[in-house]
Amino acid sequence: MTSLATTQRSLADHAVRHPLWPPLTAGCPVTSTDEVAYPLEVDYAYDRVPADLFSARDLTAPRGLERWAPLLPPLAAPGLGEGGTPLVRLSDGVYVKDESRNPTWSHKDRLNRVAVSAAVASGARGIVASSSGNHGASAAAYAARAGLPCVLFVSPYAPPAVASFLRAYGAAVLTVPLEAVRPLMRRTVTELGYQAVSSMTETAHTGHPFGPEGYKTIAYEIFAELGRMPAAVYLPTGYGELLFGVTKGFTELVKLGHAGSVPRMYACEPAAAGALAEAMRTGRHAAQVPVGPTDAYAIDCAVGSYRGVVALEASDGAALTVTDAQMAAARDELASQGLWFELSSAAGLAGLRAHGPADAEGPVVCVATSSGFKDIATASPDTAYGPMPGDWDTVLAAVEKAGGLPG
Template structure:
């Protein structure tokens, strides 16, 4: 079945509506202010959702969920249908590193690149330190669109290789130049941005976060119910918002009888959403200190994150690098290798709780350990061992 998407509406004032096309990538022009660029949300004809949508066989690719997504006009790469892994204490890990480019961003970019293809964009432009850029480049390549990526000089060494493998143009320019250059590429060259072009607050593509709803769908289908709580790594809050919207839709459609509380976890070196929730503001700007969690060290919180927490009765909290490293090690001991940022959700649960939720608890692990800045930098010289020394070392490893 084709998409049931019917239009765009302001997330700040749902009464303000726009046609579905073109995507308004710089925020809602009617409700945005000088201080906040309010994002757009996507509406659907929910009365026409097929009765069997949530009982169909599981499959890779977002086509399964097409009625509740914007039009899938660009080909996919088999994204989604990632595993839900149960830890010994009953906590579930939704492992998004199993997506085609090893992160959750593939769900967003399948939708954002589809929007670019359907609206006749001449290319894709994105600012990203890692996951988002790699994913955008892959889906742009799949759709036959050129892709330009502005990336950080501090990004992991493997990221540039990953981007260039897809044929992307990779540019490293001063931070203050990124958004002005992106806007010129959009205005003068006809590219479509799949990340923010505003300086006031992160908006991002209105179609992209819809892809994250499918994480909620998959969790609910596999558990047979909505979980009691979902803990997520949080930067600008687009993942947080998309997953929350997915669970709200499930309850609206009668598929589940509850909506989980959403817990946003940020690095203590930043914490913009935590600040916004503490002060009651729609967005907040904070100084950013050093952190290994480079994928979520955002100085500006997005309004989407505030909406997600308000609508689900959730909370924002921060964790230290040590606490994320402990969660990363816990996951690795269970065979799940993720980057430091991706372990933030589990770190938030272990650090802050609550541990007594009435129902399943899910932590979303967003991306592979290959994405970390420290990965593959250590070298290990060969060591000569006697057989007795080897047996002693192996015995120690078992204890």
């Protein structure tokens, strides 16, 4: 199936449009101001979308992101089997969209399949990103798959398991001071001909205009599996790209006549940051906030994005903040039902448990974004198991501690 993408348009003013190529990775050059860098989104020829796109279920239908190719930018780079993740029903009826089942164990694979495809299609010589976690690992994997070199600017304090993961794909991993990251990214773009797949702007997060389009497929899959729209969706939120993409996917389902209304979207941020919550509280398009101590390193963002504001306004949603303790409780609840996620990934369920309604008029979905493999404590020395005595009393004590002895 062929992409129906037509143009890039400013989120600040939909009347401001730019050609589809090249991707404007530094934000809209017309509508951005000194105070806010405004992102762009991709528009489509919606009147040409195949009527059976959301109903084709036969065995010959494409799987993964290819299934939704008409409503994505051109998929010029090969994939890794991203998408098609399970929707798991918890014991109380809440659904969890388990994005840890993607190829590099996070939702970022959907974004990077699309963003790296844009780099290939526009003739970039490589890709560059700033990330110490899911995004960096995913970008490196998809660059390797596409045969493109990859430069990653990362924190020297990345979790041990993630630090190894980032290097596995042959990327150039650079641990420069934080204040040098964006200037060096910009030079990598202008002097080496690389394309940025993460944000290069200071006044607000812009990111790659094509990337969040990959997240729309989460909405498509939720709708297809439930057979209807959910009543509410709770998502971990940092810069708001995931929130925006999923909301746009539901909005397109309404636009195409498959549903009557968009579900209420809830952005769940760490209480130690909360840039989107601050923007919504003050009526700003993007806010900058100090970041306090938190182990939710994947979403502790000091700078917000207008994407999040757009998504919450479009869905009559809200920005919620959750503490590390609330996220830890949600992570433990998920683990008790066989689902292992990093702390940040449990923010959606934490938001539901802390702020959500007791009853909703329809299904409630929490998006969980990344495997517990990515957590700060994973693979650290204090989580290792040392030698133990090999006697029965020791075994019984361990079983009892785990709650496994018969009553």
